[in-house]
Amino acid sequence: MRVIIQQDYDKMSKWAADYIANKIRAHKEDRPFVLGLPTGSSPLGVYRELIRQNQAGELSFANVVTFNMDEYVGLPHEHDQSYWYFMHDNFFDHLVDMKKENINILNGMTDDPEGECARYEEKIASYGGIDLFMGGIGVDGHLAFNEPYTSLTSRTGLRMLTTDTRIVNSRFFGNDPEKVPAMALSVGIGTVTDAKEVLVLISGHNKARALKETVEGSVSQKWTCSALQMHNGAIIACDEEACGELMVDTYKYFLDIEKKERL
Ligand code: GLP
Numbered sequence: 001m002r003v004i005i006q007q008d009y010d011k012m013s014k015w016a017a018d019y020i021a022n023k024i025r026a027h028k029e030d031r032p033f034v035l036g037l038p039t040g041s042s043p044l045g046v047y048r049e050l051i052r053q054n055q056a057g058e059l060s061f062a063n064v065v066t067f068n069m070d071e072y073v074g075l076p077h078e079h080d081q082s083y084w085y086f087m088h089d090n091f092f093d094h095l096v097d098m099k100k101e102n103i104n105i106l107n108g109m110t111d112d113p114e115g116e117c118a119r120y121e122e123k124i125a126s127y128g129g130i131d132l133f134m135g136g137i138g139v140d141g142h143l144a145f146n147e148p149y150t151s152l153t154s155r156t157g158l159r160m161l162t163t164d165t166r167i168v169n170s171r172f173f174g175n176d177p178e179k180v181p182a183m184a185l186s187v188g189i190g191t192v193t194d195a196k197e198v199l200v201l202i203s204g205h206n207k208a209r210a211l212k213e214t215v216e217g218s219v220s221q222k223w224t225c226s227a228l229q230m231h232n233g234a235i236i237a238c239d240e241e242a243c244g245e246l247m248v249d250t251y252k253y254f255l256d257i258e259k260k261e262r263l
Pocket of ligand 1: 038039040041042043069070135136137138139142143144145165169
């Protein structure tokens with residue numbers, strides 16, 4: 001696992017955006033570059049930088065296919081807290097050459113969740129898998145909506161959200177946890193770790209415990225993010241604030257070995 005420690009959120013975002021942009025630019029195969037994407041506040045800085053590069057003519061999305069990690073059950077596209085709305089509002093609508101047919105987001109309004117999730121997995125496979133999955137994590141270490149105790153080999157499916165997650169996410173629903181959907185469709189931990197590379201963004205004091213468990217903890221279904229330790233191409237991009245609970249030698253080790261990456 002690589003851990004890239006940057007001074008703050010903006011530098012973490014810039015580093016991650018450049019990493020993704022360079023991968024897309026270097027992709028010379030006939031098949032499209034397949035990019036997994038998250039929602040949340042963590043990737044917003046990355047999205048802003050990718051949009052800037054795209055609008056400046058430095059980066060094309062014409063040969064990129066995207067698969068989003070998750071979607072709430074029961075929120076229509078036009079609901080401003082649906083992840084479909086979030087992705088269009090914060091990313092896709094600003095790209096000059098992203099093809100609508102290349103955007104894949106689980107349909108949380110489906111009346112056949114099992115079929116929807118099976119088709120999602122099949123569609124990912126039809127492209128030859130995901131080249132790079134970007135993710136964020138929750139304070140409880142959930143990756144996509146794979147809450148604590150979700151199997152580390154799980155595939156795309158229906159998930160119950162924990163009360164803790166509904167409380168955390170209630171900041172977007174008028175601070176009322178009851179208004180946060182109780183269920184979501186989500187890629188599985190196995191779906192994420194099947195990607196050739198996984199890049200997870202972890203920033204802020206409130207993620208310090210989750211970063212520690214991701215990097216130093218045991219591989220455990222209690223912290224589903226810890227599955228990344230078993231992945232051969234996992235990168236954590238984080239800021240100083242999130243490092244508050246790392247052991248000093250862990251922190252120094254990654255600062256040293258990745259010093260060329262420091263912005
Ligand atoms: C939600 C999403 C996750 C995301 C997490 C963290 O629960 N389902 O995919 O990683 O929030 O969000 P934030 O980046 O806003 O802290």
